[in-house]
Amino acid sequence: MNLTKRTFGKLAAATAFASMLASSVAAFEPNKPIDFVIMAGAGGGADQIARFLQSVAEKKDLTTRPLVPNNKGGGSGAEALIALNNASDKDHTILVTLNSFFTTPLRQENLGIDIQTFTPVAMMGVDPFVLWVHKDSGITTFEQWLDEVKKGDYIMGGTGKGQEDSLVITYLEQNFDLKIKYIPYSGGGAVAKDLAGKQIMATVNNPSETKGFYQNGDVVPLLAFSDERMPAFPDVPTIKEKGKDFSYYNQRAVVGAPGMSDDAAKYYQDLFKTIYETEEWQAYMESESLSPLWMDPEQQKAYWKTQVENHKKLLAEMGE
Amino acid sequence: MEILGLLTDGIFVSLQPINIMLILVGVTLGLFIGAMPGLGSVNGVAILLPITFLVPPGSAIIFLAAIYYGAMYGGAISSITLGIPGASTAVATTFDGRPLALKGRASLALVTAAVASFIGGSVANVLFTIFAPLLAKVALIFGPPEIFALMLLAFATFVGLGGDDLPKTILSICLGLVFAAVGFDEISGAPRLVFFDISGFLHGINFLVLAIGVYGIGEMIWTIESTRGEITTTEAKMSVKGIVSDAKEGMRRGWKGTAIGSFLGFFVGILPAAGATPGSLMSYGVSKMISKNPKEFGQGHPGGVAAPEAANNSASTGAMLPMLTLGIPGSPTTAILLGGMVIWGLTPGPRLFTDQPEFVWGLIGSFYISNVFALIVNLSFIPLFIWMLRMPFTVLAPLIFILSVVGGYAATQDMHDVWLMLIFGFGAYFLRKLDYPLAPAVLAIVLGPIAEPTLRQSLLLSSGDATIFLTRPIAGPITVIAIILILLPAFKMLKDRMKGPKSNPAG
Amino acid sequence: MRLGEIITAGVMALLSIYLMWKSTELNVGYITGEGPGGGAWPFWLAGIMLVCTGFIAINWVRRSSPPSQSEEPLLDGYGKKMLVLVGGGLLGFIALVDIISMYGAMAVFLLYYLRFLGRHSWSLTLILTTSLPIGFFFFFEALMRVTMPKGLPFTEPFFNILYNIIY
Numbered sequence: 001m002n003l004t005k006r007t008f009g010k011l012a013a014a015t016a017f018a019s020m021l022a023s024s025v026a027a028f029e030p031n032k033p034i035d036f037v038i039m040a041g042a043g044g045g046a047d048q049i050a051r052f053l054q055s056v057a058e059k060k061d062l063t064t065r066p067l068v069p070n071n072k073g074g075g076s077g078a079e080a081l082i083a084l085n086n087a088s089d090k091d092h093t094i095l096v097t098l099n100s101f102f103t104t105p106l107r108q109e110n111l112g113i114d115i116q117t118f119t120p121v122a123m124m125g126v127d128p129f130v131l132w133v134h135k136d137s138g139i140t141t142f143e144q145w146l147d148e149v150k151k152g153d154y155i156m157g158g159t160g161k162g163q164e165d166s167l168v169i170t171y172l173e174q175n176f177d178l179k180i181k182y183i184p185y186s187g188g189g190a191v192a193k194d195l196a197g198k199q200i201m202a203t204v205n206n207p208s209e210t211k212g213f214y215q216n217g218d219v220v221p222l223l224a225f226s227d228e229r230m231p232a233f234p235d236v237p238t239i240k241e242k243g244k245d246f247s248y249y250n251q252r253a254v255v256g257a258p259g260m261s262d263d264a265a266k267y268y269q270d271l272f273k274t275i276y277e278t279e280e281w282q283a284y285m286e287s288e289s290l291s292p293l294w295m296d297p298e299q300q301k302a303y304w305k306t307q308v309e310n311h312k313k314l315l316a317e318m319g320e
Numbered sequence: 321m322e323i324l325g326l327l328t329d330g331i332f333v334s335l336q337p338i339n340i341m342l343i344l345v346g347v348t349l350g351l352f353i354g355a356m357p358g359l360g361s362v363n364g365v366a367i368l369l370p371i372t373f374l375v376p377p378g379s380a381i382i383f384l385a386a387i388y389y390g391a392m393y394g395g396a397i398s399s400i401t402l403g404i405p406g407a408s409t410a411v412a413t414t415f416d417g418r419p420l421a422l423k424g425r426a427s428l429a430l431v432t433a434a435v436a437s438f439i440g441g442s443v444a445n446v447l448f449t450i451f452a453p454l455l456a457k458v459a460l461i462f463g464p465p466e467i468f469a470l471m472l473l474a475f476a477t478f479v480g481l482g483g484d485d486l487p488k489t490i491l492s493i494c495l496g497l498v499f500a501a502v503g504f505d506e507i508s509g510a511p512r513l514v515f516f517d518i519s520g521f522l523h524g525i526n527f528l529v530l531a532i533g534v535y536g537i538g539e540m541i542w543t544i545e546s547t548r549g550e551i552t553t554t555e556a557k558m559s560v561k562g563i564v565s566d567a568k569e570g571m572r573r574g575w576k577g578t579a580i581g582s583f584l585g586f587f588v589g590i591l592p593a594a595g596a597t598p599g600s601l602m603s604y605g606v607s608k609m610i611s612k613n614p615k616e617f618g619q620g621h622p623g624g625v626a627a628p629e630a631a632n633n634s635a636s637t638g639a640m641l642p643m644l645t646l647g648i649p650g651s652p653t654t655a656i657l658l659g660g661m662v663i664w665g666l667t668p669g670p671r672l673f674t675d676q677p678e679f680v681w682g683l684i685g686s687f688y689i690s691n692v693f694a695l696i697v698n699l700s701f702i703p704l705f706i707w708m709l710r711m712p713f714t715v716l717a718p719l720i721f722i723l724s725v726v727g728g729y730a731a732t733q734d735m736h737d738v739w740l741m742l743i744f745g746f747g748a749y750f751l752r753k754l755d756y757p758l759a760p761a762v763l764a765i766v767l768g769p770i771a772e773p774t775l776r777q778s779l780l781l782s783s784g785d786a787t788i789f790l791t792r793p794i795a796g797p798i799t800v801i802a803i804i805l806i807l808l809p810a811f812k813m814l815k816d817r818m819k820g821p822k823s824n825p826a827g
Numbered sequence: 828m829r830l831g832e833i834i835t836a837g838v839m840a841l842l843s844i845y846l847m848w849k850s851t852e853l854n855v856g857y858i859t860g861e862g863p864g865g866g867a868w869p870f871w872l873a874g875i876m877l878v879c880t881g882f883i884a885i886n887w888v889r890r891s892s893p894p895s896q897s898e899e900p901l902l903d904g905y906g907k908k909m910l911v912l913v914g915g916g917l918l919g920f921i922a923l924v925d926i927i928s929m930y931g932a933m934a935v936f937l938l939y940y941l942r943f944l945g946r947h948s949w950s951l952t953l954i955l956t957t958s959l960p961i962g963f964f965f966f967f968e969a970l971m972r973v974t975m976p977k978g979l980p981f982t983e984p985f986f987n988i989l990y991n992i993i994y
Contacts, residue, residue, distance in 0.1 A: 031987050033974050042362065042652040048659040051369065055663055058370035065994055068972050069366065070733055074523030075504055075511050082519045108511065155781065161509035183464075183780050184507050186773065189655075193592055193648040199463035199781070208662075212647035212669015280663075287665070349970075359971065367972045485892055487882035491839065494872040494879070498846055501869040505853060508865035513849050541913055545906050714945030715955070721917055721940075722933055726963065729929065730973050738921055746914060753901060754828070754835055754894045772868050779862025 028091065028263035030065040035093045039080040039100060041073035044187045045127070045206055049252050050096040053124070053272075056280050062271060065092075076104045076162065081113045090257040091264035094121060097253050099164045102304070102311045107162050115308070119256030119265045120300035122272035124281070125290040126249035127206045128226035129168055130236065132219045134198055142223045142242060145202070149178045157191045157200035160184040165191075165204040167314045168225055168248050174317055175244055195219060206250060207232060207289035225249075232289045251307070252290065253300070269297060326677050327449060330685020334382055342379055343386040343690055347697045350390020355398050355705075357532055358727025360407040361391035361636075362653040369660045377664050381679070382686040384657065389441065389690040392633050393698045396433035400426060400625070401705050402720050404536040404727070408527050408597040408766050409632035412604035414535060415759065416617060416624025423620050426709055427702060431563055432570030432622045433629040434698045436578045440630030441691040443582035444589075444637035449684060453673060456645035459590050464777035465788050467593045469798035471771040472789075474598045476805035477605025478763060488756045496764025499525045500772070507776045520736025527765050528731040529741045534758050536724030537745025540717060542752045563699060574626030577607040581630030589635025592642045593774065595651050596635035597766050603631035609805075637687060644672055644680060831901030832894040833887050840880040846873035912944060928978035928986070930960040969993040 036054060040046040047069075054067045072080040077100035087093035095118075105113040133139050139148055148154070158165040161184060173180055183200055185191045188209040195203045196213045203210070207230070213219045221236045225248045229238055239246050254272050256265055275281055276294060285292060295303060333339065353364040364387040375383070395410035400417035413433065420429040447455075462470075475493075498513075503524030505512040514521045571578070581603035588599035607627035608617040617624045640657075642648045647668035649655035661668050666676055673680055709716070728741040748758055782788035789799045847870055854864025855871070887895040902910065916939055923932035934956045941952040967973045968989075977986055 032977075032983075032990055033968070033972070035974070042366075042655055044655075047655070048662060051366065051656065051659050052663055055370045059374075065990065066972060068974055072523065075514075075519075076509070078511070079519060079522040082522075110517075160506060163509070166509075181780065181783075183777050184509065184773075185777070186506055189648045190593065193460065193642075193646060194463060196646065197460035197463060212667055212671065215667065216670035218670065283665075284663075287667075288662070353971070359973075363971055363973070367970075485883075485886075487879040487886070488892075491876050491879035491883070494876045497872050498869045498876070501872075505865040508853060510853060510865055512853055512865060513846070513869060515849065537917065541910065544913060545909050548905060712945070712947075714947065715941065715951075717913075718937055718940035718945075719959075721920070722936065722959070722963075725917075725921060725924075726929065726933075726967070726975070729975060730967070730971075733973070735921075735925065735976060738924070742917060742921055745917075749910075750831070750835060750901070754832055755892070776862050776868075783860045784857070784862050 028261065028267040030063060030092055030264075030267070032089070032092055033065050033068045034063065035070055035087070035089075036067040037070045037072055037080050037083055037093065037095045039073065039077040039095060039097050040071070041187070042071050044073075044189070045208060045250075046096060046098045046252070047071060048208075049124070052284055053096070053254075053275055053281075056275050056278055057271070059280070060274075060278065062274060075108070076100050076160075078104050078108055078111055078113075081105065081115075082111065084118065084255075084257045085113060087257040090260045093257040093260075094268055095255050095257075097255055098250050099307075099311070101251070101253070101255070102307045103162055103164075103167075103315065106308070106311060106315055115304055116301070117258035119258065119260040120297040120304075121254040121256050121265065121268045122276060123251065123253045123293055123295040123300055123303070124272065124276060125252050125285050126293045127208065127252055127288075127290050128224060128230060128247075128249050129165065129204050130207055130210070130221045130225065130230075130233065131172075131202065131204050131223040132195060132210055132214075132221055133202045134195060135218060135220050136198065137201065137220075139222065140220060142237065145222050146176055146178070149180060152179065153181070154179070154202070155181045155183060155200050156202045156204070157183045157185055157194055158204065159186075159188055159191060162315070162318070164248070164250050167311075167318065168204045170318045171246060171248075171314065175246075192219075211288075226291065230289060230291075249291065249293075265297070323449065323681070326681035327685055327688075329678070330682040331688055332685075333378060333682055334686045334689040339379055339382050339686075340693075342375075342383045343686070343693050344697065346383045346386025347390035347393075347690060347694045348701075350387040350392075351394040351397070351694070351698060351701060353387070354391035354394020354406060356394075356727065356730075357398050357402070357404045357406045357536065357723055358528060358730035360395065360653070361388050362651075362656060363730075364388070364391050365653050365660075366656045369656065369663075377679075378682060380660075380664075381683050382690075384660070385683060385686040386690045386693070388636070388653065388657075389633075389687070389694040390697070392441075392636050393434060393437050393694045395632065396437070396625070396629050397430065397705055398723075400429045400433065401709055402536070402723065403539060404720070404724065405531050405762075406727070408531075409600050409636070410628070411531065411597070411762060411766065412600050412628035413625055413632075415604065416619075416621050418535075419618070419620035420622070420625065421709065425620065427562060427706055428566045428570060428622060429620075429625050430702045430705060431566035431699070432574050432625045434695055434702070435567050435570055436574060436581065436626035436630040437633040437698075438691060438695040439578050440582045440585060440632070440634035441637055441687070441694075443630075444586045444634035445684065445687050445691065447586055448637060448641060448687075452641055452645060455590050455641055456670070459592060459642050459646065459648075461794060462591050462593070464593075464774040464781065465792050465795040466798070467591065468771060468774040468778055469789055469795040469802065470588070470591070470594060471598065471767055471774065472802040473798055473805070474602045474605070474767055475771075476802040477602050477609060478760070479806055479809055485755055485757075489760055492757055492760040493764045496530070496761035497768045497772075499530065499761075500765045500768025506773045507780070518736065520734055520740070523732060523734075524769075525740065525765065526732050526737060527762070529728055529737045530744055530765050531762050532724045532728050533741040533744025534748040534762060536720060536727070537742065538748025538752055538758070540720055540724075541745070541749045544713075544717065563702070570622045570626065574622040576610070577603070577623035577625075577627030578630045580607050580610075581627040581632075582634045585631025585634035586638040588631075589638030590641045592646070592648045593770060595639055596632045598770065599635035599638075600628040600632040601763060601766070603627040640683075640687075643668055644683075645670060647672075828894045828897035828899050828901050829887075832892070833884065836880045836883040836887065839883075840877055843873045843877040843880060846870075847877070916940060916944070924976050924978070926978050928982050929975035930964050931978060931982065933960045933963065964989060965993065 038050045192210045196218045224238045227247045395407045398406035399410040399413040403418040405411040417429045502513040584603045585599040643654040649658045728738045790796045850866040850870035853866030855866040886892045920936040937956040941947045
């Protein structure tokens with residue numbers, strides 16, 4: 001069994017490699033390791049996705065030079081954006097982003113980062129947010145939850161002010177007239193753990209971070225912030241069903257350094273399209289409840305514009 | 321008894337010839353990765369993860385476990401031979417390992433570290449096997465107030481660590497804590513102490529940058545100056561007989577430390593927010609506190625090597641527990657392993673033990689085997705490290721400097737940190753000359769990033785009421801013990817003063 | 828030493844004041860119902876540092892700490908020479924990294940230290956200055972996948988050859 005699987009894998013890799021060679025005649029090929037900057041510290045959701053992408057590229061032998069992961073999570077990703085802006089070799093520097101790609105330049109204007117100068121590479125998918133409570137709270141519907149929060153002294157945890165989940169919580173506060181105490185943690189995993197340990201009462205988390213506890217029945221999803229009901233949680237209503245025109249996703253996208261040559265951009269766009277279409281990535285999106293949202297480079301640039309506008313509004317509501 | 325069956329299966333799987341080969345290669349590789357300052361098990365695991373897709377998942381896990389164990393053993397090697405802690409978990413090992421090496425007893429230190437690591441790892445494996453699901457519940461009870469109380473306790477065990485000069489010791493602790501606050505304030509979500517708006521400060525001051533600066537550069541320059549360059553680190557010869565007698569001596573004088581480290585390390589290690597570093601630091605502190613001759617600690621006591629080494633090995637195994645049972649990584653290394661498990665199609669979390677017992681017990685089985693092989697491989701490499709120490713100092717010194725620079729860069733991949741490390745090195749050299757104790761600063765920069773956020777998270781939880789640390793059932797007793805320990809030396813000093821006012825005027 | 832002690836204490840006091848000043852960018856007070864503000868932790872700790880430098884100065888006046896009793900110079904002739912040669916060598920090493928790459932700088936530093944400070948034979952020096960950087964290159968770039976700085980663009984053709992070997 002193993003033997004056949006492995007032989008098949010090698011065969012597939014060989015064909016993929018051959019087709020790569022054929023398609024890239026005289027075009028750009030990296031001639032040194034590719035600096036694969038990650039906008040978050042080691043271990044978080046973004047880091048896991050980056051390392052997964054790297055593994056797929058490695059497994060299928062898709063690149064002539066390796067992708068070298070480089071965690072630069074400092075200052076909510078400001079460090080990564082600066083690193084890309086000042087990259088000495090623009091054709092060998094790419095970045096895995098999340099929504100701090102939009103919020104950090106807005107919150108720290110003195111950085112002088114204009115994300116529209118960055119080179120779009122690939123939108124690998126979007127990660128929806130879900131509202132969770134502990135099963136011992138006895139809450140099973142969003143309406144019950146609203147009643148509970150309105151009693152006061154309600155404590156929620158998240159990954160920090162201005163981070164994705166805090167924007168969603170602020171939206172809830174303002175649109176449902178709630179008052180919530182917010183405790184910042186260093187990462188999504190720590191938030192999920194303290195929800196399971198009942199240190200905090202509710203969280204807004206990506207499903208991938210809470211999956212283990214959900215399967216064990218420790219935590220209960222109440223509301224999804226996606227446009228449509230999520231296949232993994234068919235019984236969980238969306239916020240749109242509750243009459244608010246709102247949805248919120250974390251983007252899992254790859255962008256290139258500003259000023260990357262067209263040939264190099266084409267190379268990375270093709271590379272990540274190949275990765276996107278692999279069985280591995282498709283299976284990963286399904287198991288981690290990511291929503292597919294493939295976009296070509298032009299669409300990505302347009303998407304950035306709308307996201308920047310959305311986040312400007314959300315941050316303004318937060319009083320930032 | 322089903323567990324036992326699954327575990328034996330796991331062990332037998334590890335004993336297949338191909339897997340034994342993988343374990344040998346993995347342990348050896350891990351040993352060198354761990355011994356290299358700036359690189360640690362996190363690098364080994366991250367880099368080799370993609371490679372493991374080429375072999376069946378079962379062998380991949382065994383290979384990774386072997387690297388993990390090898391790196392844990394390797395951390396002590398640079399602490400002892402070079403005097404630079406290669407990883408934060410091996411900081412405490414330098415306190416006594418380095419003095420032993422300078423006395424020509426490097427082999428004693430290395431053998432003690434290896435044996436203590438083995439015992440720590442074994443104790444942890446057994447505890448893990450028996451109590452895993454129960455301990456997972458304990459880990460969940462520890463919220464921010466409990467973790468902060470634990471950090472307070474960690475500091476308390478180190479009260480006696482500083483020099484005789486009280487103001488300088490306190491200054492050193494505070495300096496480390498302030499440096500730990502550089503970069504980003506987790507609670508308000510704002511950049512903090514970004515000196516001169518240099519973007520390199522955004523990721524904070526990495527512990528390794530300070531540790532390598534202090535030990536690899538400052539201490540080295542000081543050694544060259546104070547010995548006028550005529551230093552010989554060791555004359556000891558190595559033989560099988562020597563190893564056996566070293567092991568005997570190490571255990572005779574270090575068994576207490578080993579025992580404390582094995583258990584304390586494991587329990588601190590299973591707490592996701594704490595992990596192996598506080599575990600090894602606390603074990604050192606406690607061993608010193610209960611020792612009959614606490615003055616010998618820091619001068620080259622085998623117990624001071626055994627305690628942190630047993631603890632960091634035990635804690636690193638313990639750190640696997642929250643990852644496997646809760647899906648919460650306790651350290652960057654386990655975080656990456658967690659990613660690996662997701663890639664293999666496994667869901668870490670409370671259901672893993674019931675849904676994927678073969679995987680879990682296979683992994684634990686390979687821990688048992690890797691631990692044995694790590695001990696054997698480590699012991700067989702000790703002569704090589706001793707030989708390195710016998711090189712002329714004018715060859716060894718540039719080598720240490722190069723390792724420092726390379727390690728300082730590899731940790732964060734930023735030249736900014738290499739420059740910072742050089743500045744710390746020069747600063748540490750002058751402070752060292754003036755009797756400023758610097759170990760407290762290094763400890764503080766390790767514990768600070770855990771202590772401050774948990775303190776403030778707790779106060780947010782309690783709406784600013786500080787009694788939360790006393791009223792919670794677990795945090796309360798820990799806080800009280802910590803406070804007593806902190807005040808104890810002060811009482812003692814007061815008592816001494818009342819008794820004999822003419823004894824030396826305290827500083 | 829005595830002079831060095833008070834100057835160092837002064838420098839540390841200035842550092843503490845700078846840290847306190849820098850911390851005030853965030854709230855250093857106690858926010859009711861929330862606990863300390865973002866700058867409070869470093870601000871008050873730096874404050875304690877400042878107090879400590881005060882005590883160090885008092886000990887200096889009373890001559891009660893060993894360095895404040897010692898009339899030896901902080902750096903004697905050997906110390907000064909050593910600091911310039913070794914410290915300067917390190918400084919040069921790090922400065923060269925961005926010009927001739929980590930590996931090139933490593934080779935230059937080894938050559939300098941082994942031949943000119945260590946006075947080892949040319950053969951030993953040359954063996955080590957070539958084998959160590961190459962060994963480090965293969966360990967880091969091929970095995971560990973950690974890329975080290977490559978210096979200015981002119982080093983590129985050379986590294987491309989090496990990359991062709993390892994990948």
